[in-house]
Amino acid sequence: MSSSCRVFGAGICFVITCIFCKSMANSLPELSPQKYFDTLQPGKASLAYFCQTGSPSTSVFLEELKEAVKPLQDYGISVAKVNCVKEETSRYCGKEKDSMKAYLFRGNILLREFPTDTLFDVNAIVAHVLFALLFNEVKYVTTPEDLQNVENALKGKENIIFSYVRAIGIPEHRAVMEAAFVYGTMYQFVLTTEIAVLESIGSEDIEYAHVYFFHCKLVLDLTQQCQRTLMEQPLSTLNIHLFIKTMKAPLLTEVTEDPQQVSTVHLQLGLPLVFIVGRQATYEADRTTAEWVARRLLGKAGVLLLLRDSLEVNIPQHANVVLKRADKGAPLEFLVLHDVELIVSRVENTAHGGEIGENENDAAEEADIDTQDDEVAETVYRDRKRKLPLQLTVELTEETFNTTVTASDSMVLFYAGWQAVSMAFLQSYVDVAVKLEGTPTVLLARINCADWSDVCTKQNVTEFPVVKLYKAGRNPVSYAGMLGTEALLKFIQLNRISCPVTVMSVREAEEYLSGEFREDLASSAGVSVLGLFSPVMTAAKEYFSEAGKYLQGYVITGIYSEEDVSILSNKYAATLPALLLARHKEGRIESIPVAGSRTQDLVQIITDALLETFERKKTPVGRGILQAYFDPVPPLPVLVLVNLHAGGQVFAFPSDQTITEPNLILWLKKLEAGLENHITILPAQEWRPPLPAYDFLNMMDAASQHPTRKVPECTKEIEVQENDKEQHEDRSATRKEPAETLRIKHWNRNNWFKAAKKSLRHDKEL
């Protein structure tokens, strides 16, 4: 509990910090030289741009500098623009307008001066400033020998993070510097822009930035080279961070738990876990193998050693490797692999599914179009092979329909075999049949409208599922309740008596209200309604009768209109005509005057009364709801008030108060007066399409512009990013047709949208 509180606290702090940052973000303080030097604090870094008043040529730089204010602030570096007014000249104020420079101070000591053209954009500013500040943490090397020297010096002591970037000041450089800012004290960072250095460590692909992890700490023999792991993801701050985190994890972990329960940093980073299954007897050899695998898979997977003997869970006899993918819900894979290389290649092949990178996110989104996201459709599909005890319900056909429903009281489910909702409900329907088996109440029948379309149409069934009750001498009634076992059972039970029941005496009425009348039914009904009328109120009685018939199956209604009705009306303080509502579970009886109410009004009154009991059930979903309100979920009980109709604010009853009536009333009063703050506001978004659709019109247009008879393999290639295209040139050559997706409201905005999203994501990384 205490730990989660701490998390909560941190959350708040975080939010506050951000708000603070945000307010500062866009403002670049403009100070006079004197004022500026007054603000400098010992040990704190500060970047200042000195400029002459009213020099327009530097506005582009100033824009970039403004951009850099926030990221630099995150590293504790303040930024200012210093206006060189005539009265206060400073030696930093250049003599000519075009030789203005930016200066980096720590305290009031000048660290570095930057000509503005080296600080060409926000990335360059951040990169240069951090580079200057982290002079010791990041060694800049220009020759392979330099690198070799650093490596030799650190063997057995410290690991190295070596990176190559094409130039100083580009985004990759910034990413490396940002990583160095965080990890600089733990690892030696080495940076180069020289291709020769990169080539010296055997890298072939020199076009892009590279990050290597040199495992020098493990090296004991100084003649031995440090093992190296290449980061395979694109160079970004986030990826470096994740990469380092995996490097930090122990090379090999021994576990004795069920692999299903094991979780390490690797899984969180989207990397798979490889369990090498060994035995106590061959422990040494197994461990050596596992270490070997672990070295090979550094940065690609977590490797664990699992001893079969020490485990309670059963692992298939033959399996020697267990692979656990990062995506949750994926089953464990039990493998038989007798070669380390096989294990490595297996992991490398599966890794593509779990990599964290920008491409992967897009791929995932793309795949989703074809992935079922309708919970009913998906669950019904997954359950399709389960045999239901369908024989408990009578399957009707065109020939048997009429004879069956006229021969006995029957309930008919109209469904369509291909329609998920009706197939989901069929399960509940069969459950009802199971529960009612042997109790001859009503015949449970069903008809598949996919086969007997005409029958369904004749019965006025145009949607699925529909349940109708056929009783001799009455029009069929459509069931309008919850599509579930309990509700339908109740409907069947309550239909065994026809309502409203005519109550003959005061004693009978009392029995009726106490639930003793037809006890079995009353308990499943929960509420019984008794209409009280004086014998002369014929119209009112008629209306009530109609309402009772209408509500047949949902509530038990009774009517009492004998001469001595006043005994009851007096007892329950009711003014005739009135309804008495007996809530059996609470043993409570309330009265509602219904003078002047017609059938429709009565139905409404009774339905509203029933609604009060609606959803007062225990449901595990409650936890999900509370998660939406609180983070983390506080200990129960929790009292929450949700304003669903206006605004969607959620208010929580203060957790330090006990839930007592006076406290509650006070709280509610405060709420009414607007004195309480809401804990959250429910999102008011519309329910938009969860995913786009294929834009076939667009594809047809594209095809008619470049007519080809048939594209052999039209594959998904939503990504139409020019920049990335080159990297995938060979791949896209075989995939000609871009499968565009469709969002009607936003024609032709896909590309724009992708670009925007990309840049957004980029922002998040910084």
Added chain:
Amino acid sequence: MGLSAAAPLWGPPGLLLTIALHVALSAPPATPLAPRPQDYCVLGAGPAGLQMAYFLQRAGRDYAVFERAAGPGSFFKRYPRHHKLISINKRFTGKVNAEFNLRHDWNSLLSHDPRLLFRHYSRTYFPDAHDMVRYLGDFADRLGLHVLYNTTITHVTLDRDRQAWNGHYFILTDQKGQAYQCSVLLVATGLSVPNQVNFPGSEYVEGYESVSVDPEDFVGQNVLILGRGNSAFETAENILGVTNFVHMLSRSRVRLSWATHYVGDLRAINNGLLDTYQLKSLDGLLESDLKDLAILKDSEGKFHVTLKFFLEENNTNQSADSITLPQDNSDNFAMRVAYDRVIRCLGWNFDFSIFNKSLRLNSGNPLDMKYPLIRANYESRGSRGLFILGTASHSVDYRKSAGGFIHGFRYTVRAVHRLLEHRHHGITWPSTELPITQLTNSIIRRVNEASGLYQMFSVLGDVVLLKENATAFEYLEELPLLTLPQLETLTGKKAENGLFVINMEYGKNFSGPDKDVFFYDRSVGHTEDAWQSNFLHPVIYYYRQLPTEEEVRYRPPYWPLPRPTAIHHILEDFLTDWTAPVGHILPLRRFLENCLDTDLRSFYAESCFLFTLTHQKLPPFCQQGYLKMQGLASTESLRQHGVESRLLRDYAAMGRHPKASSQEPGDHGPVSAPLAPGSPVQSLDSNKEEL
């Protein structure tokens, strides 16, 4: 071959067919009998006439059918000459859905009586024409249709009258001089005039309608057949085994129905001659325009083919033997052999002769009198209130769909009847109104069972009219697609909030007489390639507003409808069963969702409950079900699958292992709770970014 090379040398087109209109004009209005008034007059008690009579009868309308023969379907007593119908009588489909089964029943008319299905009348796949006569007789009798048999309408004219429904009455006169005054005239007389081509020597040619059907009469003969339709091949098929050879001559190349996907083209059942031609067994096919030919009879009574050009060159009075033959110049001319018989099988034309000029009923093309000119609603262009039904109405979809055949026009007749019900009786086009959550279901149901959509593909289509805010819709079945611009006036429905049109189509570039329809990879199997589907498959068009007349007229070539706002193809299916949850239904749902800008998924009550308390707004499924206390409860087994699929969250387990769940990646934030991959909030967010 040699002959086609000579083809360009034709002379000026002469007066080819002067249809005997004067015959009709000269018929005297015999008696002064007062015309009998009738709301609807149907000409002809063939399949189309009886079908219309059925609908009029069911609607309780005042109507009469006029039939010159003593019983219905007299055409089938004589035709096809060899009595084999090429409309399939598929009695078994493995399905019990009556509507679906009509997709493969090409002979039955529509009725409510299941006994009146053709499969009860014949066990043969290609049934005998006499069974059709028997069937039509039963159809008229059992349903008690008002047919005046032995009544030949000899003359139809127009009587202007402001009181009349259409501003005029149609006055029909029968052979006895009895006149009938009709408010609406429904012409279902079919095509009854054999098509003849005039060329020198055409008098030697025997017609399909009268040629012998006894193979004995052809033993050891050389036979030339003019024409290349089913009647020509049917005739050839009958005599193939006894002749020396059969040559078939026509203007254009053979059109095989399995390549053109048009049932009126040459059907495989008749195409035995293609085999023998390609296997060089003396029979053969030739292409040439008949108008350039001449047929000469020599002294032995044998026939020679020559060019009209040679005849004109020479003096017409010369004896046949001295006229130049093509082989005189080109000694390997293909048709240099002499024929014993020449048979004409050139199809049929509409009989325009009984219609007075004032009706302005014409074909629109004096060179082609096959069909009368009609509008998309089957009404004559010349007179309001005059509709053409059945085979004669095939101009609308000639060589495209099935409107010229029973299995097609039974639906177009129904469409015409529905239009009339609205025009004259204020009964709007039948429709069902449903909540938007039922939209995907309604479409899936129809594309899987509807027979009218299937048979009359690209001519009749279903229309979904959206209600305000797209919370509900009205579903209209089988509207003539090209009447879409007039939908509101024709059906009495409003289309103010956008509409979907559901059509069935073959691939755009798939069908044609010269197309290889068996090419490798002819069918596609991936949802993203659905637009390239070749075989008949459902296509859904979305329009923000009704297309205009202009848009329909200038629609892109080969498009059945104007360019929509968005289009969806449901992936073609080998079994024509479009109910695959992911392959068919899911992409359709996504399309509809994106057109309507809403979320059409279904949810269990639990999820709806969660949304109710965590969102200000609910998805339509919860609004229309759960909020009305009609939510869908899940069962234990379904819930488990839901958790496994990660579409439902396991709240119970969450309670037990709070830590495990907090580590779950992609599970941040309270709002993305129950639906991992496509959680609504996630999509909402992405949508926002896009805006």
